[in-house]
Amino acid sequence: MLDKKRPHLVALTGAGMSAESGLQTFRDADGLWEGYNVYDVATPEAWQKNPQLVQEFYNARRKAVLEANPNQGHILLRELEHDFDVDIITQNIDNLHERAGSNKVLHLHGEITFARSSVDPDLLYKIDGWELKMGQKCKLGSQLRPHVVWFGESVPMIEPAARLSSDADIYVVIGTSLQVYPAAGLLNYVPKDVPVFLIDPKPISITRKGVVHIQEKAAEGVRILKEQLKTFL
Numbered sequence: 001m002l003d004k005k006r007p008h009l010v011a012l013t014g015a016g017m018s019a020e021s022g023l024q025t026f027r028d029a030d031g032l033w034e035g036y037n038v039y040d041v042a043t044p045e046a047w048q049k050n051p052q053l054v055q056e057f058y059n060a061r062r063k064a065v066l067e068a069n070p071n072q073g074h075i076l077l078r079e080l081e082h083d084f085d086v087d088i089i090t091q092n093i094d095n096l097h098e099r100a101g102s103n104k105v106l107h108l109h110g111e112i113t114f115a116r117s118s119v120d121p122d123l124l125y126k127i128d129g130w131e132l133k134m135g136q137k138c139k140l141g142s143q144l145r146p147h148v149v150w151f152g153e154s155v156p157m158i159e160p161a162a163r164l165s166s167d168a169d170i171y172v173v174i175g176t177s178l179q180v181y182p183a184a185g186l187l188n189y190v191p192k193d194v195p196v197f198l199i200d201p202k203p204i205s206i207t208r209k210g211v212v213h214i215q216e217k218a219a220e221g222v223r224i225l226k227e228q229l230k231t232f233l
């Protein structure tokens with residue numbers, strides 16, 4: 001008997017995906033950027049001007065990520081792999097999708113648990129523990145920086161993410177305000193006849209017609225999504 005091809009489900013996730021794990025979003029009231037000027041901590045200029053402050057900011061993020069656990073939303077998304085060929089495109093720098101067991105996770109904005117050479121972007125090192133210190137260097141002798149995309153930097157993973165988006169049979173957007181480009185533009189690559197689901201407790205402005213908005217937090221939203229997806233099997 002021939003294997004039935006599993007529908008290709010692509011999920012674009014943002015900070016709201018990890019909110020129920022206790023990690024702060026960016027733009028909600030009490031969000032991360034509320035307490036910081038992004039230009040002081042998340043730009044190449046900030047790194048030039050005050051690398052110590054930038055390291056401290058990301059060290060605190062890394063500590064929070066290591067202390068957090070995947071929530072039910074991450075777990076249910078992994079369970080969808082039973083019936084669907086799931087690709088996750090995440091803007092999150094945490095590793096909660098991987099720790100929930102998801103097999104295909106593309107990180108658009110980098111990964112907080114890795115350090116990167118500041119002269120060769122391909123030289124990556126897994127960070128042991130939460131702290132990356134000034135004075136820790138790559139094999140070429142340059143200071144290690146967090147492996148994250150800063151404002152004003154290019155997003156090298158956007159092309160593979162666009163290819164995945166254009167190949168989707170079902171597209172799901174979870175917990176992102178869709179205010180940061182190029183990530184927010186990925187929806188434009190999703191073919192017009194592909195059903196799009198949005199999981200977010202707040203209204204989100206999307207120009208595309210026919211998007212099914214499940215107005216819930218991620219854990220409950222993915223549970224409802226799982227029910228609704230039964231019609232695709």
Ligand code: OAD
Pocket residue numbers: 013014015016017019020025026027028031042091092109149150151174175176177178179180199200201202204216217218219
């Ligand atoms: P935002 O903080 O902009 O948006 C978070 C979204 O999650 C909002 O729409 C919230 O309504 C929603 N939300 C809050 N709690 C939720 C929950 N429990 N379940 C589901 N949704 C929830 O975060 P992002 O859109 O991810 O980039 O931000 C995109 C990028 O902006 C980030 O990757 C980061 C930031 O600047 C960089 O640092 C490069």
